[in-house]
Amino acid sequence: xxxxxxxxxxxxxxxxxxxxxxxxxxxxxxxxxxxxxxxxxxxxxxxxxxxxxxxxxxxxxxxxxxxxxxxxxxxxxxxxxxxxxxxxxxxxxxxxxxxxxxxxxxxxxxxxxxxxxxxxxxxxxxxxxxxxxxxxxxxxxxxxxxxxxxxx
Amino acid sequence: xxxxxxxxxxxxxxxxxxxxxxxxxxxxxxxxxxxxxxxxxxxxxxxxxxxxxxxx
Amino acid sequence: xxxxxxxxxxxxxxxxxxxxxxxxxxxxxxxxxxxxxxxxxxxxxxxxxxxxxxxxxxxxxxxxxxxxxxxxxxxxxxxxxxxxxxxxxxxxxxxxxxxxxxxxxxxxxxxxxxxxxxxxxxxxxxxxxxxxxxxxxxxxxxxxxxxxxxxxxxxxxxxxxxxxxxxxxxxxxxxxxxxxxxxxxxxxxxxxxxxxxxxxxxxxxxxxxxxxxxxxxxxxxxxxxxxxxxxxxxxxxxxxxxxxxxxxx
Numbered sequence: 001x002x003x004x005x006x007x008x009x010x011x012x013x014x015x016x017x018x019x020x021x022x023x024x025x026x027x028x029x030x031x032x033x034x035x036x037x038x039x040x041x042x043x044x045x046x047x048x049x050x051x052x053x054x055x056x057x058x059x060x061x062x063x064x065x066x067x068x069x070x071x072x073x074x075x076x077x078x079x080x081x082x083x084x085x086x087x088x089x090x091x092x093x094x095x096x097x098x099x100x101x102x103x104x105x106x107x108x109x110x111x112x113x114x115x116x117x118x119x120x121x122x123x124x125x126x127x128x129x130x131x132x133x134x135x136x137x138x139x140x141x142x143x144x145x146x147x148x149x150x151x152x
Numbered sequence: 153x154x155x156x157x158x159x160x161x162x163x164x165x166x167x168x169x170x171x172x173x174x175x176x177x178x179x180x181x182x183x184x185x186x187x188x189x190x191x192x193x194x195x196x197x198x199x200x201x202x203x204x205x206x207x208x
Numbered sequence: 209x210x211x212x213x214x215x216x217x218x219x220x221x222x223x224x225x226x227x228x229x230x231x232x233x234x235x236x237x238x239x240x241x242x243x244x245x246x247x248x249x250x251x252x253x254x255x256x257x258x259x260x261x262x263x264x265x266x267x268x269x270x271x272x273x274x275x276x277x278x279x280x281x282x283x284x285x286x287x288x289x290x291x292x293x294x295x296x297x298x299x300x301x302x303x304x305x306x307x308x309x310x311x312x313x314x315x316x317x318x319x320x321x322x323x324x325x326x327x328x329x330x331x332x333x334x335x336x337x338x339x340x341x342x343x344x345x346x347x348x349x350x351x352x353x354x355x356x357x358x359x360x361x362x363x364x365x366x367x368x369x370x371x372x373x374x375x376x377x378x379x380x381x382x383x384x385x386x387x388x389x390x391x392x393x394x395x396x397x398x399x400x401x402x403x404x405x406x407x408x409x410x411x412x413x414x415x416x417x418x419x420x421x422x423x424x425x426x427x428x429x430x431x432x433x434x435x436x437x438x439x440x441x442x443x444x445x446x447x448x449x450x451x452x453x454x455x456x457x
Contacts, residue, residue: 008294016375023379027390035392036337057392094331096260104394121330124261126399128268128408134259158327162263165328166252169267169321173274176320180313180430188437191444192453199454 037104040078040085048109056085056115057104057123065099078103078115089117096122220299222439223448229436230452236429243422251415258412265412267325272400273419274317277427278346279381281311285353286378289371299435301367302442304374305357306434310427312350318343330394338387339395342380349377363442 001009027034037057038048048054056078064077073090076099087105097103097120107117129137157164218224251269258265285307291300322340323333334340353370360366388397400406406413443449 005294009290012290012293012375015372016378019376020379023383027383031391034338034390036335036394037392039392094329096329096331098260101260119332121332121335121394123394124329124396126397126407128258128261128265128399128412130256130409130411131259132256133409157324162328165264165324166266169270169324172320172324173270173317176313176317177426180310181433184430184434184437187441188433191437191440195444195450195453199450 039080040083041080043085043109043115044083051108051110053106053108053118055104055106056087056117057102058085059102060097060099062099078105085115086113087115087117087120089120091120093120094122096124220297222299222443222446223452225299226436226439226448226452229432233429233432233436236425236432240422240425240429243418243425247415247418247422250418255412255415256409261329264325264328267321269415269419271318271321271325272416273423274314274321275343276420277423278311278315278318278343279384280424281307281314281427282346282349282374282378282381285311286374289367289374293368293371293375298364298442299439301364301371302435302438303431304371305363305367306431306438308350308353308357308370308374310430310434312347312354314423314427315343315347315350319347335394337393337395338391339384339393342384342387345380346377346384349374349380352377 037055040056040058042048043054043056058078058080061077061079061084064075066075067073071090072092073088074093076087076089077084078087079085087107089105089107102123102125104121104123105115105117106119106121107115110116157168160167219228247269252266255266255269257263285304288300288304288307291297292304319340322343326335327333353374356373357363357366357370360369387393388395399408400413400416408416440449440453
């Protein structure tokens with residue numbers, strides 16, 4: 001390679017490396033702000049200011065959903081399997097809102113420790129399978145559980 | 153337009169996705185194809201003119 | 209010189225590339241079309257509905273291959289941009305310029321089909337999470353490359369200026385890819401893994417892989433189509449262009 005071309009190559013590599021390093025540093029500094037949501041543990045540890053809007057993400061705790069008979073108000077508990085946080089929401093929940101599935105709720109923490117959401121989105125995971133397979137897996141799990149799951 | 157889409161369930165979104173994809177692919181392929189044809193026509197027309205001149 | 213290098217050098221010569229593109233383009237186009245038809249049929253008709261998302265998950269047979277291509281084409285474009293800057297090869301400049309609109313198209317498809325997928329699954333067309341935002345930045349990078357290149361009267365000068373922008377933007381590609389790992393995003397993690405097990409049933413995976421191959425072939429087809437006509441336009445006064453265009457008819 002002749003010296004001019006080598007100089008251009010090194011210049012380009014330097015440029016890309018420099019921009020990469022700068023972006024990496026900026027993103028590390030912004031880490032908190034790039035995150036789209038907080039988990040219940042982070043919220044309860046005091047990571048978010050009271051009364052200010054933020055997003056809460058986690059799994060809807062099984063058996064926690066309660067709907068008011070007269071209004072669209074729904075109560076449920078969001079958990080990250082370590083800490084739980086009660087959520088209150090008035091509106092239509094997305095189709096994929098199910099217990100045991102992930103959601104992301106936008107809202108604010110009220111004084112009583114209840115998260116009042118203005119928007120609830122369903123977060124789906126990276127697993128895709130036909131209905132039959134999902135049922136077979138659920139059946140297998142139930143069978144294992146009824147056998148008292150003998151762990152060797 | 154969005155209300156229309158939402159009224160048709162999952163297949164509404166699927167057909168909308170397919171339609172957008174087809175339009176964008178055509179928008180990607182047509183311009184270079186037309187450019188090629190135009191250039192080809194120009195060059196052929198010039199070649200014909202030159203041939204005509206040399207014959208007369 | 210070993211034969212691969214010799215072939216590369218030959219390919220760099222405009223008349224050779226023009227003949228090469230003319231000969232191979234139809235094959236890439238036809239196989240891409242064929243695989244698309246097969247992949248679409250398998251994905252949209254044969255594949256079973258997802259246990260949770262129902263039919264809307266089928267949008268992934270467009271969305272996911274388009275997303276892969278949006279990043280892959282950026283890589284090819286940046287590589288050609290680097291070659292154009294270092295070696296000043298004319299053909300690399302044209303390949304570089306031809307990549308940008310194709311990549312922009314795939315990025316636009318990714319974003320729009322993603323919105324049509326997001327509404328029924330998440331409940332929103334758009335959220336500003338790291339994955340969606342970085343993909344939108346990719347679209348703007350493509351637009352930036354196209355715009356900057358066309359701002360110069362001299363095609364070659366414009367290509368080189370745009371190549372610098374494209375190389376600066378390379379940093380965005382790993383950000384898109386790893387965004388779902390590095391940060392909490394609404395967008396789910398990766399499903400298809402090269403290393404390890406994919407978290408998708410095989411009946412649903414095959415159409416996806418076929419579509420991925422089809423989009424790759426389409427890209428080669430579209431790239432040859434664009435570069436060929438750009439090359440002929442640039443060299444229109446030359447004898448070989450007249451021979452290729454007038455006498456081939």
